[in-house]
Amino acid sequence: MKDFNFKFAIYNPIVDIVEVNIVSDIVLFILCTDFNATVIFPDANDVVYLYQLPNK
Known part of the structure:
Protein backbone atom coordinates (compact mmCIF):
# COMPACT_ATOMS: atom_id res chain seq x y z
CA MET A 1 0.00 0.00 0.00
CA LYS A 2 1.31 3.41 -0.92
CA ASP A 3 1.86 5.85 1.92
CA PHE A 4 0.13 9.04 0.75
CA ASN A 5 1.38 12.44 1.78
CA PHE A 6 -1.78 14.56 1.86
CA VAL A 39 -21.54 2.66 7.31
CA ILE A 40 -23.52 0.12 9.28
CA PHE A 41 -23.60 0.07 13.06
CA PRO A 42 -24.42 -3.10 15.04
CA ASP A 43 -26.66 -0.97 17.24
CA ALA A 44 -28.53 1.99 15.74
CA ASN A 45 -27.73 4.06 18.86
CA ASP A 46 -24.00 3.87 18.07
CA VAL A 47 -24.41 6.74 15.61
CA VAL A 48 -24.55 9.04 18.66
CA TYR A 49 -20.82 8.40 19.12
CA LEU A 50 -20.10 10.17 15.80
CA TYR A 51 -21.91 13.27 16.96
CA GLN A 52 -19.90 13.32 20.19
CA LEU A 53 -16.49 13.14 18.48
CA PRO A 54 -16.27 16.81 17.39
CA ASN A 55 -16.96 17.92 20.95
CA LYS A 56 -13.99 16.00 22.37
Missing part, protein backbone atom coordinates in the same frame (compact mmCIF):
# COMPACT_ATOMS: atom_id res chain seq x y z
CA LYS A 7 -1.11 18.20 1.06
CA PHE A 8 -4.57 19.73 1.30
CA ALA A 9 -8.18 18.67 1.88
CA ILE A 10 -11.42 20.63 1.79
CA TYR A 11 -15.09 19.75 2.12
CA ASN A 12 -17.35 21.08 -0.62
CA PRO A 13 -20.88 21.20 0.85
CA ILE A 14 -22.50 22.10 -2.47
CA VAL A 15 -21.71 18.69 -3.97
CA ASP A 16 -21.04 16.81 -0.68
CA ILE A 17 -17.49 15.85 -1.67
CA VAL A 18 -14.15 15.99 0.13
CA GLU A 19 -11.38 17.04 -2.26
CA VAL A 20 -7.88 15.90 -1.26
CA ASN A 21 -4.76 17.09 -3.09
CA ILE A 22 -2.36 14.18 -2.72
CA VAL A 23 0.45 15.57 -4.85
CA SER A 24 0.63 18.48 -7.24
CA ASP A 25 -1.13 16.70 -10.10
CA ILE A 26 -3.40 14.20 -8.31
CA VAL A 27 -6.69 15.05 -6.61
CA LEU A 28 -8.75 12.47 -4.73
CA PHE A 29 -12.52 13.03 -4.59
CA ILE A 30 -14.37 11.31 -1.75
CA LEU A 31 -18.13 11.14 -2.30
CA CYS A 32 -19.51 11.59 1.21
CA THR A 33 -23.03 10.37 0.44
CA ASP A 34 -21.73 7.10 -1.02
CA PHE A 35 -19.28 6.44 1.79
CA ASN A 36 -21.71 7.41 4.55
CA ALA A 37 -24.34 5.07 3.11
CA THR A 38 -21.99 2.11 3.56
Whole structure:
Protein backbone atom coordinates (compact mmCIF):
# COMPACT_ATOMS: atom_id res chain seq x y z
CA MET A 1 0.00 0.00 0.00
CA LYS A 2 1.31 3.41 -0.92
CA ASP A 3 1.86 5.85 1.92
CA PHE A 4 0.13 9.04 0.75
CA ASN A 5 1.38 12.44 1.78
CA PHE A 6 -1.78 14.56 1.86
CA LYS A 7 -1.11 18.20 1.06
CA PHE A 8 -4.57 19.73 1.30
CA ALA A 9 -8.18 18.67 1.88
CA ILE A 10 -11.42 20.63 1.79
CA TYR A 11 -15.09 19.75 2.12
CA ASN A 12 -17.35 21.08 -0.62
CA PRO A 13 -20.88 21.20 0.85
CA ILE A 14 -22.50 22.10 -2.47
CA VAL A 15 -21.71 18.69 -3.97
CA ASP A 16 -21.04 16.81 -0.68
CA ILE A 17 -17.49 15.85 -1.67
CA VAL A 18 -14.15 15.99 0.13
CA GLU A 19 -11.38 17.04 -2.26
CA VAL A 20 -7.88 15.90 -1.26
CA ASN A 21 -4.76 17.09 -3.09
CA ILE A 22 -2.36 14.18 -2.72
CA VAL A 23 0.45 15.57 -4.85
CA SER A 24 0.63 18.48 -7.24
CA ASP A 25 -1.13 16.70 -10.10
CA ILE A 26 -3.40 14.20 -8.31
CA VAL A 27 -6.69 15.05 -6.61
CA LEU A 28 -8.75 12.47 -4.73
CA PHE A 29 -12.52 13.03 -4.59
CA ILE A 30 -14.37 11.31 -1.75
CA LEU A 31 -18.13 11.14 -2.30
CA CYS A 32 -19.51 11.59 1.21
CA THR A 33 -23.03 10.37 0.44
CA ASP A 34 -21.73 7.10 -1.02
CA PHE A 35 -19.28 6.44 1.79
CA ASN A 36 -21.71 7.41 4.55
CA ALA A 37 -24.34 5.07 3.11
CA THR A 38 -21.99 2.11 3.56
CA VAL A 39 -21.54 2.66 7.31
CA ILE A 40 -23.52 0.12 9.28
CA PHE A 41 -23.60 0.07 13.06
CA PRO A 42 -24.42 -3.10 15.04
CA ASP A 43 -26.66 -0.97 17.24
CA ALA A 44 -28.53 1.99 15.74
CA ASN A 45 -27.73 4.06 18.86
CA ASP A 46 -24.00 3.87 18.07
CA VAL A 47 -24.41 6.74 15.61
CA VAL A 48 -24.55 9.04 18.66
CA TYR A 49 -20.82 8.40 19.12
CA LEU A 50 -20.10 10.17 15.80
CA TYR A 51 -21.91 13.27 16.96
CA GLN A 52 -19.90 13.32 20.19
CA LEU A 53 -16.49 13.14 18.48
CA PRO A 54 -16.27 16.81 17.39
CA ASN A 55 -16.96 17.92 20.95
CA LYS A 56 -13.99 16.00 22.37
